[in-house]
Amino acid sequence: QQQVKQSPQSLIVQKGGISIINCAYENTAFDYFPWYQQFPGKGPALLIAIRPDVSEKKEGRFTISFNKSAKQFSLHIMDSQPGDSATYFCAASISSGGFKTIFGAGTRLFVKA
């Protein structure tokens, strides 16, 4: 049972293009939605996160769009660069009553120079 569904599994984007990764969740108790970036041989690192009381959060070239009614959120990478080539994981967690961060299956992004 996968509580956080992520798509696509892999993505190839031209340099300068927009990368879009989508996630959907089931548990309405989730109240924190982070995105993690992982380079080969490294552990994941937090990229950007959002709470469900806002519909969008932007940090530099990275934007999270959040649709609470649809239980969906997405990561947009503007002006994608070869250095953005990595695996991206969406996640969801409940900030009270326990500590469980559930991850999506991941998206391998390759940005062509």
Place this chain on the structure above:
Amino acid sequence: NAGVTQTPKFQVLKTGQSMTLQCAQDMNHEYMSWYRQDPGMGLRLIHYSVGAGITDQGEVPNGYNVSRSTTEDFPLRLLSAAPSQTSVYFCASSYIQGQKLFFGSGTQLSVL
């Protein structure tokens, strides 16, 4: 500033052997957890702890044991290794439950 330290980085076991994956953090985080990463499966939560002496099961706890005797350390024990436990294991910690996770660099485990 070490952050989250995992040892060993690589390990090969034979079926039935036992071993302990070590995880230590120096950030005084109350919350620690173990994940396994498999191709196409993302990161799946094995066990987690909300403080010294308190642990709980995650999504895939079978075949693994944990204990938390100190704030700094959270070892993961494989009692009788099986080929299905071949994976990359990550330890993570957090200051606030469910918030920003800090990950170690991982342990690549192969069970033959």
